[in-house]
Amino acid sequence: MLQIKNLHASVEDKEILKGINLEVKAGEVHAIMGPNGAGKSTLSSVITGNEAFEVTEGEIILEGEELNELGPEERAHKGVFLSFQYPVEIPGVSVTNFMKTAINESRKAQGLEEMPANEMLKKIKEKAELLEIDRKFLSRSLNEGFSGGEKKRNEIFQMAMLEPKLAILDETDSGLDIDALRIVANGVNKLKSKDNAVVLITHYQRLLDYIVPDYVHVLYDGKIVMTGGKELALELEEKGYDWIKASLEK
């Protein structure tokens, strides 16, 4: 599904990603862990096409097609989704209106008609129930005044609505209490299938108890320095990131 080859990226001439190689196949869940400042969020921004970052070398390939030159919306239309670490507040645009616009713009890009209103409402209702989201919540301005947990739940609601092929969840567990974490994880697990893939970016192992990864990668100083199974996350949790640092220096 996703292939990343020798990816280098900079922001304001400072190199953050220094040669990332990663392959994610359909049906898989990958976790990317690492200390603060390792480049985790940069990686998610670069995959999704954030223009604040410059790709200086390497390729990002989705289902055989290179994404490097595509804008964020074109990548989204091809099925790339990012659950933001810090979802942006957009006063004056309701959650429902935002989702209708997003879905219909994607359909337009694919040459499809707008989704009929009744079908849209049905879908919104179904996905809101999955994430245990109250109806009133959907008419509120996007992320405005939402609690940390509400923002994250809303991100996964949007993921459910858009049904991406590749979902990148950036620190989705941060700011979630245990109940919200369970709801969010349950949502992600229900949406997972053999045809899509999930990349979890996380600092802590906690989320991985609920969404079990097939692979765990450790990102350190702009590179993936270690890859293993889900047990690697436990080991990291136990030994801390200093252990990585120490083992690299050996």
Place this chain on the structure above:
Amino acid sequence: MELKDKLITSFVAFEQGLKGEHDGLHDIRLEALKTFEDKGFPTKKDEAWKYTSLNSILKNEFRVLQKEETAIEYKEVKKYFLSDSDTYKLVFINGVFSSHLSSTTHDGLDVCLMSSAFTKPKYKMVIDAFYNNTADKSDSLTALNTAFATEGAFINVPKSKVVAKPIEIIYLSTVEDKALLVQPRNLIVVGENAHVQIVERHQSLNDAVVFTNAVTEIVAHKRAIVDFYKLQNDKENANLVDNTYVTQKQESRVSVHTFSFGGKLTRNNLNFYQDGERIDSTLKGITLISDKQHVDHYTLVSHNQPNCESHQNYKGIYDGNSTGVFNGKIYVDKIAQKTDGFQQNNNILLSEKATIYAKPQLEIFADDVKCSHGCTIGQLNEDAMFYMRQRGIPKKEAKALLMYAFTDEVMESVKVPELKAKIAKVIAGKLGVSMGFEI
């Protein structure tokens, strides 16, 4: 000859052409002419006109006196109306009333003409009491209008009348050979406990230069509700100075929404005078301009009595080389205790060459008041843009949605659904998208 001299020398001939006006109007005209003669057109040396210059307009060769009626087919101008039938309409072409495009009434209220009000005995009392009363007699452009005013909308809503459909006032211009100066004059008197909604626009139908110097006086009696909407979406050679004066009596609620999208130069002088307690005044506006357009909002809310509120909220989006000015003055008299005055002015500059001058001006002489003002100037929120694009909304549409959301606080209080839909469509068009906004 300069326009000022041309106007002054034509006055005698102009007045001779007027027939059967009420006593007293001649003196009003003469006094106004003198004020204009003394002060002339405002220049950048006047503090109130520091950022707006009329020079480029005034150098045109103007046709100043307009008499003949011009015929236009309804289908040619249909798109400028709110709806086909469900409104009262007062339509003027080159300053002259167009009866076949209009739909007036005397049934339960008067929706008719200033020329009638100036001459018919039954309106003399209203004219004596309210004409040129709220207007600032010392303002030179207002005085110029007063000297030469012949036509406009006269709306007289009696006590407790709820006007069931909106009233549209439309000024069309069609002159081709010369630049046109039009000076519409409106008087709107709303009786106790009455309610009326009015939509006004100025529209030129060709590319000739138009300079409109309009004066509107609104009197809202006790507990009256007046919602006034100004739709300014004119062609690129149209220039407008709009002088609107509102007097409010006890417990009345008046709102003026100004939508400035088109025209070359637009200056809105909007003045509210609170003359009673527990009054509510609302002044809102959206400015959305580009190229070399210039829009100047000059507002005054004069809190003269205790326990009143005012709400000002102006949103501006400036692209290209456009210039915006917002000068908002709140005056609170020493007896106007418990005043709640609110002013908000938010601006987005979409281009490096766009300019905004923003100046809140608070003059507070009472000691127990709540007055707040906020002014922001920003650029497009790039984080929000990325967020929306990540969800599949293309750049242009994402920008449009953000801009539309930015105007939400103004749009939410538009109470005429067709107007709201029309404005949403104009905004979408201005932003170059075909998407419908959720309204």
